[in-house]
Amino acid sequence: MTQELHIIGGGMAGSEAAWQAANAGIKVVIHEMRPKVETFAHRTGNLAEMVCSNSFRSDDNEQNAVGLLHWEMRQANGIIMQMATKHRLPAGGALAVDRDPFAESVTAALMAHENISVSYEELTELPDEGHWIIATGPLTSAALGQAIAKEAGAESLAFFDAIAPIVYFDSVNMDIAWMQSRYDKGETEEERTAYLNCPMTKDQYEAFIDALLAADKTEFHEGETAGYFDGCLPIEVMSERGRETLRFGPMKPVGLTNTNDPENKPYAVVQLRRDNALGTLYNIVGFQTKMKYGAQKEVFRMIPGLENAEFARLGGIHRNTFLNSPTLLDNQMRLKSRPNIRFAGQVTGVEGYVESAAMGLLAGRLAAAEIQGREIPDVPNTTAMGALVTHITGGADAKTFQPMNVNFGLFPPLDGMRGGRKGRKERYKGYTDRAKEDFAQWLEAQS
Known part of the structure; x- marks a missing residue:
């Protein structure tokens, strides 16, 4: 042998x-x-x-x-x-x-x-x-x-897993978005400003949830019956569990102060994390999705600051086996x-x-x-x-x-x-x- x-x-x-x-x-x-x-x-x-x-x-x-x-x-x-x-x-x-x-x-x-x-x-x-x-x-x-x-x-056994989209930094509207890590966490200024944050009012959040729920989504093939892993749920699935689910999950507004409008606390916040050393790419944190590509562009451009977003990669869903x-x-x-x-x-x-x-x-x-x-x-x-x-x-x-x-x-x-x-x-x-x-x-x- x-x-x-x-x-x-x-x-x-x-x-x-x-x-x-x-x-x-x-x-x-x-x-x-x-x-x-x-x-x-x-x-x-x-x-x-x-x-x-x-x-x-x-x-x-x-x-x-x-x-x-x-x-x-x-x-x-x-x-x-x-x-x-x-x-x-x-x-x-x-x-x-x-x-x-x-x-x-x-x-x-x-x-x-x-x-x-x-x-x-x-x-x-x-x-x-x-x-x-x-x-x-x-x-x-x-x-x-x-x-x-x-x-x-x-x-x-099997479950379905999803990946999040990646956005070009230079397509983000920095008059609306700001740089800050939650609770200013980090030892250096670079670490304390490691995330891009896009704020939402209550009306904007409600419209976003409506669009998520109505968007065209990937359908599974006949006979494919599998659950999702809770640590990587598509945002549409989370929103189906309750309209406030995202606001207490990846879109929670805690630990953040909008430097563009410090007097008004956002109702919800979408965070993007740097995806490369150059700082030219950012991925949307927690935004795994099963929306079809066209729907993704429409829905994600509803996020304040991402209205003109260009995507280096759109999200997707695939079948995982274990x-x-x-x-x-x-x-x-x-x-x-x-x-x-x-x-x-x-x-x-x-x-x-x-x-x-x-x-x-x-x-x-x-x-x-x-x-x-x-x-x-x-x-x-x-x-x-x-x-x-x-x-x-x-x-x-x-x-x-x-x-x-x-x-x-x-x-x-x-x-x-x-x-x-x-x-x-x-x-x-x-x-x-x-x-x-x-x-x-x-x-x-x-x-």
């Missing part, structure tokens, strides 16, 4: 898995179907291409679970966090990334590694022999998806029916760039250890990475399993802090302190 590690998929998870295994001394072959076979969402053939938001979310590693996951991945020499930090953009407390230079840097680092090679091809069958990681993400090709579903003995991992994977992320195959990334039922890369990091280390005849202790479930992998490989209820972001609700309770007896900040700090200590010990055990 070959001692090479083969990875199907060169996204966040596949790239991180390859980096971790190669640094452990394993020869790795990444099998990536792009650019020969295109997908709905990808634009390039780069590895680790960002296809939706350009944000890795909060970088706070003391009060936020995803920020803690950032910290853990940095401690484990993760390539994704290394390049995300190198190409970060001002975004208040969030880790936003200049997407093209980020993907180009990840690709260059992997291609330059002596233990990594890339084969550009579409694989359509599950391999019988060798060591494999399938990290094809939510846009797994139809043929490979069918092979996985056949092996699993049941249809893969495994029922609690029933199909063991605690080493191996397919129970074919233990020579591991799964990693969004296809396992984690949600988000960071979570996907983290599962790739873990799968790469586990596969390398198995090939070399080493044993790695289970990553503690008190850590962000451990809590997440525990959830998808048995902690979640298989009957109701849905994609999940990392969150403190997945962590074991702290001694003496059950039932909310301590304040939230104290509890979260307790979670992160415990996680950092346990994660450091886990890494030390592998050295």
